[in-house]
Amino acid sequence: MSKKKTEKVSVFALGGAGEIGKNMYVVELDEDIFVIDAGLMFPGDEMLGIDKVIPDISYLKENKERIQGIFITHGHEDHIGALSYVLRDLKVPVYGTRLTLGLIEIKLKEAGLLKKADLRPIDAKTKLTVAGHFITFFRVNHSIPDAVGVCIQTSQGAIVHTGDFKFDYTPVDGKQADFGKIAAIGQRGVLCLLSDSTNAERPGMSGSESTVGSELNDVIYEAPGRVIVASFASNVHRLQQVFAAAEANNRKVAVVGRSMVNIVEVAQRLNYLRFKQKTLIELSEINRLDDNQVVILTTGSQGEPMAALTRMARNAHKQVNIRLNDTVVVAASPIPGNEKSVSKTIDLLFRAGANVIYNQRKVHVSGHGHAEDLKLMLNLIKPKFFIPIHGEFRMQKAHSRLAQTVGVNANNIFIIENGDVVEFEKRKARMSRKVNAGNVLIDGIGVGDVGNIVLRDRRLLSQDGVVLCVITISRKNKTIVSGPEIISRGFVYMRESEDMINEANRIVAKQLQGKLTGELDWTEMKSLIRDKLSSYLYEQTKRRPMILPIIMEI
Amino acid sequence: MSKKKTEKVSVFALGGAGEIGKNMYVVELDEDIFVIDAGLMFPGDEMLGIDKVIPDISYLKENKERIQGIFITHGHEDHIGALSYVLRDLKVPVYGTRLTLGLIEIKLKEAGLLKKADLRPIDAKTKLTVAGHFITFFRVNHSIPDAVGVCIQTSQGAIVHTGDFKFDYTPVDGKQADFGKIAAIGQRGVLCLLSDSTNAERPGMSGSESTVGSELNDVIYEAPGRVIVASFASNVHRLQQVFAAAEANNRKVAVVGRSMVNIVEVAQRLNYLRFKQKTLIELSEINRLDDNQVVILTTGSQGEPMAALTRMARNAHKQVNIRLNDTVVVAASPIPGNEKSVSKTIDLLFRAGANVIYNQRKVHVSGHGHAEDLKLMLNLIKPKFFIPIHGEFRMQKAHSRLAQTVGVNANNIFIIENGDVVEFEKRKARMSRKVNAGNVLIDGIGVGDVGNIVLRDRRLLSQDGVVLCVITISRKNKTIVSGPEIISRGFVYMRESEDMINEANRIVAKQLQGKLTGELDWTEMKSLIRDKLSSYLYEQTKRRPMILPIIMEI
Known part of the structure; x- marks a missing residue:
């Protein structure tokens, strides 16, 4: 003022x-x-x-x-x-x-x-x-x-x-x-x-980050084998506490996941993350240590399908796969919408033999x-x-x-x-x-090149798939020279639905027969094919695939 | 034994x-x-x-x-x-x-x-x-x-x-x-x-259902206008408590949503649900009563897009729309996976002016x-x-x-x-x-007619849409008589991508020119089209639509 x-x-x-x-x-x-x-x-x-x-x-x-x-x-x-x-x-x-x-x-x-x-x-x-x-x-x-x-x-x-x-x-x-x-x-x-x-x-109140530190320390102290901690990479305070708990328990820390590696590098360089130089080891070195000397810091706390933790759980990580006696700490809450993928990852980790610590202990605020x-x-x-x-x-x-x-x-x-x-x-x-x-x-x-129309189409396609009906028509002779050929993807398993597809072909051919006289009206023909196919297929399956009539002209 | x-x-x-x-x-x-x-x-x-x-x-x-x-x-x-x-x-x-x-x-x-x-x-x-x-x-x-x-x-x-x-x-x-x-x-x-x-x-312990009853009673007692309670239809105990609380507060109950109407009918007929005959009113009657004499029992506690509560919140229900002074009680927890749709519904209800009671009070066990x-x-x-x-x-x-x-x-x-x-x-x-x-x-x-292949196709279609490439070829003359015509759905907004589509057309036409000699190999031609289109479109957009080459033959 x-x-x-x-x-x-x-x-x-x-x-x-x-x-x-x-x-x-x-x-x-x-x-x-x-x-x-x-x-x-x-x-x-x-x-x-x-x-x-x-x-x-x-x-x-x-x-x-x-x-x-x-x-x-x-x-x-x-x-x-x-x-x-x-x-x-x-x-x-x-x-x-x-x-x-x-x-x-x-x-x-x-x-x-x-x-x-x-x-x-x-x-x-x-x-x-x-x-x-x-x-x-x-x-x-x-x-x-x-x-x-x-x-x-x-x-x-x-x-x-x-x-x-x-x-x-x-x-x-x-x-x-x-x-x-x-x-x-x-x-x-x-x-x-x-x-x-x-x-x-x-x-x-939301509570202090340092309460997580003492809990992490207890978990690492009690763990019989390797401890794998998944966290948001950017939570440098959390990473700091993992390093500190590892050092307090004579363990080394290996870092997995691109964003985790990036953040640890930046935070250490800028002095936001402090640990003894020898505490940080390469992932390839973990097998030279006893399991109880190892902490692995990783991405994947949200069950992201391609993140390191998820791949470890699926036995699809090149260097680390989960095994008996591993302790996995999921030090994050699921972001709304991720609940199911997080649960799925936790299930996979348990199935692989790990002891998984998620919401029972205070490993996240x-x-x-x-x-x-x-x-x-x-x-x-x-x-x-x-x-x-x-x-x-x-x-x-x-x-x-x-x-x-x-x-x-x-x-x-x-x-x-x-x-x-x-x-x-x-x-x-x-x-x-x-x-x-x-x-x-x-x-x-x-x-910005994907807008509402494209999204609406993807939604339609995702629900009942797509059915194409391709016909080649000779404008001169006013005859169908090839087709109708009906092809579907994501609709029904074709091999088991041959009869229905054959019948659909017949219905389309029959509809067009009367129409191939005078001026040919592509738009009218296409909407006719769309309507007839749509109602026939709905009657047969109670599904509404996207129907694409394609008329080729020679 | x-x-x-x-x-x-x-x-x-x-x-x-x-x-x-x-x-x-x-x-x-x-x-x-x-x-x-x-x-x-x-x-x-x-x-x-x-x-x-x-x-x-x-x-x-x-x-x-x-x-x-x-x-x-x-x-x-x-x-x-x-x-x-x-x-x-x-x-x-x-x-x-x-x-x-x-x-x-x-x-x-x-x-x-x-x-x-x-x-x-x-x-x-x-x-x-x-x-x-x-x-x-x-x-x-x-x-x-x-x-x-x-x-x-x-x-x-x-x-x-x-x-x-x-x-x-x-x-x-x-x-x-x-x-x-x-x-x-x-x-x-x-x-x-x-x-x-x-x-x-x-x-x-999970706690007694009757604790919900006294809370519902308090909410209904305090509400200045209509009270709308969303619950799982099958939770007859919960419905019973809503009826009891309504009666204790001199309110009538109207029931909305097909499954809710069904259950109330069955449960009442079989004597699992007890209330005075005049407590239950038709939905059409609510407007004849003062707002503070009305309780509406509805489906939609999971934010299901077509359920009654969701339609009320979107102002898309024929008879009941949410307005200022309404109190909405979501008397259920979101089933894992439904968190986002429940949140969305609660947001809509608040925006429509209702006081929404969800997880702050004990209205669910x-x-x-x-x-x-x-x-x-x-x-x-x-x-x-x-x-x-x-x-x-x-x-x-x-x-x-x-x-x-x-x-x-x-x-x-x-x-x-x-x-x-x-x-x-x-x-x-x-x-x-x-x-x-x-x-x-x-x-x-x-x-059982939708299996892994169909689901995989739907997944592909949902991510980047579909691109069709249709060509009519004369087997006799070994020439392209119509096409290539490229059509896409769910991939890009066509009108803004004309140049890319035209270029894709040229690429396909050029690839086929050399191939239309000797014995025509459909499979080879199709996989050629698929590969060329796929790599061109990926380079242009970093997307991988499903590509369907269709060769018609005359």
């Missing part, structure tokens, strides 16, 4: 509101645009064949020259994963802490964008003045080190974005959230808080604050307006209820969807316009 | 071992076969387009004349849902309690099998002698009334099958499990126990015993041998650990897969042969 000029302030999400994933928030101060995070989302089951989903940034492309920077709160995929697409179109500085930038560099290198990128390191103490606006950061605790919140000063008060956070009183690296600084921001006056809603439905963490943040920040972000609608709603219990006026809470713009003028707020926002689907190297 | 003759006893599962669903267990006493349950399973995500899965009963078909009866423990789909298929092939008596048979009758009627079926009512007190073998039942508690366990006497001791169960000390209908009878069975000597493993991983229930059963039955059934492998494993803690010898526990036969002779047991067991997939009216 120290600035003289009175700006118009707008806040909106291009991703992350009403969903978990593809976080991207925008703060506009008059003409200046500040972007917070640029994440991806993993596709839902209904997005058949899609690899990743990123935010639609058409608004940002149209307003390129106004963007002052992208501020990244931490290095998780749902906050950095869209950068390698976004930076193709936007040539703007990207601000992040050291570890965050280390992880971004890996992505940009793979995408061939690293050399052109303008990456600017910050830390929790950095004070920036960008285009005349004062921007500061504050440390928060999360399931990755070096996570920060962002505070953008405006003439109406600060806009504060928490990033993903919890409060950990006994963090593994000894670095608590900046309680004092957050409180001071609150004291100076906050116009609007945007805060992480992931665990707003869960009571209590969440990185997102529960209700009490969220209330503490609200109490420290004391915002006039509140926008619950980073969550599905019911989580935003639950967060809104929490905010009301600590005194935020219900009329001052905005449960936004992506694209809803909240405008602040003279310390009053209203939902005003709506900007373009949505999903851009990435399939292979195609960005 | 009172019988003189010493039979050979075999026990195996045709469904339900290593999985949740399609329960079907077999007990063989020399030549006599007793089947316990005949359930279906809902398909996993990988079974694209499949409607239901039932057990492979080829073993039973081959041994038809030896089957003495099918004994149904209770009326849930995963215990009765295969009957309408099984009874097409097996003309054998089906034994069940009154409510169970009432529900079976609905199924058989729909399948046109009711008139021929030989349904024989039993209750927990029934004593049968079938083919000289003594069979009794015992009452258990479960999330449907009238659930029983089965006890088949043999010369080596009893074979006891618990059915699905928990112990409820304060059941809604006042009918506790038959503690005394179960204990007496244990006293007389049990050779082998087969027991429900669903919740073996969960600590403590499980019908399957937790660890302490399971230990109590083991302590009462004191079996010599133990087979954990009705569960995925890790649940069977957890149940096995529980059994060991209460004194069952680890060597006497058999964690079986479907088809594994455990043979008992002279009170010794061993896993011997293996009988045919597996999944029979039902898609539309086809039973």
